[in-house]
Structures are given as C-alpha cells and as structure tokens.
Amino acid sequence: xxxxxxxxxxxxxxxxxxxxxxxxxxxxxxxxxxxxxxxxxxxxxxxxxxxxxxxxxxxxxxxxxxxxxxxxxxxxxxxxxxxxxxxxxxxxxxxxxxxx
Numbered sequence: 001x002x003x004x005x006x007x008x009x010x011x012x013x014x015x016x017x018x019x020x021x022x023x024x025x026x027x028x029x030x031x032x033x034x035x036x037x038x039x040x041x042x043x044x045x046x047x048x049x050x051x052x053x054x055x056x057x058x059x060x061x062x063x064x065x066x067x068x069x070x071x072x073x074x075x076x077x078x079x080x081x082x083x084x085x086x087x088x089x090x091x092x093x094x095x096x097x098x099x100x
Contacts, residue, residue, distance in 0.1 A: 004037035011057050015069050018087050024066030036060035050081050 012029045019029075036056040040048040048056075054073040061067045072084040 004034055004041060007037055007053065007057075008034035011061070011071065014071075014085055015061055015064075015067055018069045018085060020066035020068065022066065024064065029061070029064050029067070032064060033057055033060045051075065054083065 008030055012026060012033050015029065016024060016026050036059060037053065039045075040053065040056070051073055054071055058071050061069065061071070069085045069087050072086050074082045074084065076082065
C-alpha cells in the first residue's frame with residue numbers, strides 16, 4: 001500500500017466527489033483520514049492488512065460532516081483487492097408508480 005499521505009489524498013479526493021460541498025471540509029477530512037492511517041506507522045506496529053487500512057479510512061470518513069460515502073473493500077482470490085465508493089444519502093419513500 002502507498003504511504004499514508006498518498007492514501008489519505010486518494011480517499012479524501014474520492015469522498016469529496018460525493019460529499020455535500022456546504023459541509024465537507026477537505027482539509028479537515030485529510031487531517032482526520034491521515035491521522036487514522038498514521039496510527040499504523042508507529043514503532044513496533046505490525047504492517048496492517050489492506051482491509052485494516054480501509055476500515056480505518058471508513059471510520060475516519062464516517063466521522064466527517066457532509067460525507068456521503070463508505071469505502072467498500074473486496075478481497076480477490078489472487079490476494080489483490082478492489083475498492084468501491086458506496087454512496088449513501090437521504091432515505092426516500094418508494095412509490096409504486098416508480099416501478100410501473
């Protein structure tokens with residue numbers, strides 16, 4: 001995995017594409033996500049798995065006002081992984097006419 005700085009930049013940029021621009025502060029988001037990832041760089045810390053890193057990113061993003069995405073981690077059989085931004089938003093009612 002890339003450095004904590006590069007990883008934070010990538011995920012904050014991606015989250016900002018879906019975020020509420022009125023309340024999502026990119027500089028604050030970077031500070032929070034980078035801080036969560038930097039915790040893995042302490043002395044004596046074992047190398048985190050990609051899943052651990054994504055869980056840290058998700059937890060950090062979930063604490064930010066205006067965030068509207070969760071990062072989904074999918075492990076592949078060959079040891080690789082995929083990520084996906086899953087947008088969440090306001091609940092809406094289902095109208096039977098929408099299904100007609």
